[in-house]
Amino acid sequence: MVEIKNLNKYYGDVKVLNDINLTIDKGDIFAIVGHSGAGKSTLLRCINGLEEYQEGSLIVNNHEVKNLKKKELNEFRKKIGMIFQHFSLLQRKTVFENVALPMEIWGYDDSTIKKKVDDLLHLVGLSNKSKSYPKELSGGQKQRVAIARALTLDPDILLSDEATSALDPNTTTSILNLLKKINQELNITIILVTHEMEVVKQIAQKALLLEFGNIIGLDVTEDLFLQPDEKMKHFLGEDEVVPTDGVNIKIYFPKDSAHQSLITSMARKLDIDFNIVWGKLEEINTHIIGNIVINIEDSQKDLVCDYLKTKDINWEILK
Numbered sequence: 563m564v565e566i567k568n569l570n571k572y573y574g575d576v577k578v579l580n581d582i583n584l585t586i587d588k589g590d591i592f593a594i595v596g597h598s599g600a601g602k603s604t605l606l607r608c609i610n611g612l613e614e615y616q617e618g619s620l621i622v623n624n625h626e627v628k629n630l631k632k633k634e635l636n637e638f639r640k641k642i643g644m645i646f647q648h649f650s651l652l653q654r655k656t657v658f659e660n661v662a663l664p665m666e667i668w669g670y671d672d673s674t675i676k677k678k679v680d681d682l683l684h685l686v687g688l689s690n691k692s693k694s695y696p697k698e699l700s701g702g703q704k705q706r707v708a709i710a711r712a713l714t715l716d717p718d719i720l721l722s723d724e725a726t727s728a729l730d731p732n733t734t735t736s737i738l739n740l741l742k743k744i745n746q747e748l749n750i751t752i753i754l755v756t757h758e759m760e761v762v763k764q765i766a767q768k769a770l771l772l773e774f775g776n777i778i779g780l781d782v783t784e785d786l787f788l789q790p791d792e793k794m795k796h797f798l799g800e801d802e803v804v805p806t807d808g809v810n811i812k813i814y815f816p817k818d819s820a821h822q823s824l825i826t827s828m829a830r831k832l833d834i835d836f837n838i839v840w841g842k843l844e845e846i847n848t849h850i851i852g853n854i855v856i857n858i859e860d861s862q863k864d865l866v867c868d869y870l871k872t873k874d875i876n877w878e879i880l881k
């Protein structure tokens with residue numbers, strides 16, 4: 563659906579995307595994550611042809627985007643919906659008129675427009691607001707209108723640029739649930755840009771981490787969070803505070819074993835005590851994953867390591 567190879571993008575002499583390689587499959591919910599200025603929006607805008615790229619290949623729906631002529635680009639963009647942080651609704655138009663706008667521009671007849679807009683307002687839960695104006699709606703409702711509008715031309719892909727960044731956590735969750743429903747019921751691929759890790763954990767099946775235009779992580783979301791490498795830890799701002807005495811061991815629980823009693827079994831089996839330094843469990847994309855850090859005496863290190871090696875589990879000694 564989207565295939566990017568060795569993509570480089572410059573603004574003037576400044577390289578803002580460096581050697582980007584990735585594939586997004588049909589039906590994926592794919593997150594592009596990074597701090598401010600990382601190049602997330604630029605990458606999203608390259609995908610729908612709003613930005614040019616100078617080197618490499620970017621194929622969307624079997625089209626090399628930079629080769630599209632103006633007329634082809636309009637047809638191409640018809641199949642890509644987009645939503646934004648600040649909703650981009652027209653204040654003087656009603657909810658119905660806002661949603662209808664793309665179809666009017668493309669010259670659909672009134673009865674087709676009415677049916678489509680009514681169906682979409684039903685899908686996003688706003689049938690009773692069709693005559694309201696944007697200023698009469700909450701932030702979450704405005705984003706629902708924007709989502710309905712983005713779906714009017716039956717896109718294959720929905721691009722979301724920080725669509726939940728202006729919303730409170732509960733409203734964010736309700737919008738993410740709506741996006742999941744759209745992904746599942748309409749089989750629309752969703753590519754979302756966000757700086758919020760919670761958004762990634764709640765919705766994305768795969769995520770790309772960008773830093774200064776470089777890919778520093780690209781994986782299935784659970785795997786990115788389950789055992790983050792040094793770059794990812796730095797990115798997440800997870801500085802590990804651990805005791806300076808003894809040996810600190812971090813044990814990762816993948817999705818299928820988060821509830822197993824590995825730690826207590828180990829204590830019983832080896833007949834040793836150890837301190838639990840810290841640990842956490844969290845829900846990522848409906849799976850529970852987690853990790854725990856234990857502190858043991860130096861003399862117990864070999865015993866514990868030998869035990870852990872017999873288990874099908876990831877672990878590391880923290881330096």
Ligand SMILES: Nc1ncnc2c1ncn2[C@@H]1O[C@H](COP(=O)(O)OP(=O)(O)OP(=O)(O)O)[C@@H](O)[C@H]1O
Pocket residue numbers: 573578596597598599600601602603604605757
């Ligand atoms: N039109 C432009 N002209 C020149 N430089 C630009 C332009 N747009 C973005 N940039 C620069 O490109 C880099 C990437 O910007 P981009 O907006 O893609 O980052 P981002 O990760 O989306 O950040 P944010 O989360 O703050 O929106 C930044 O250094 C930015 O200053």
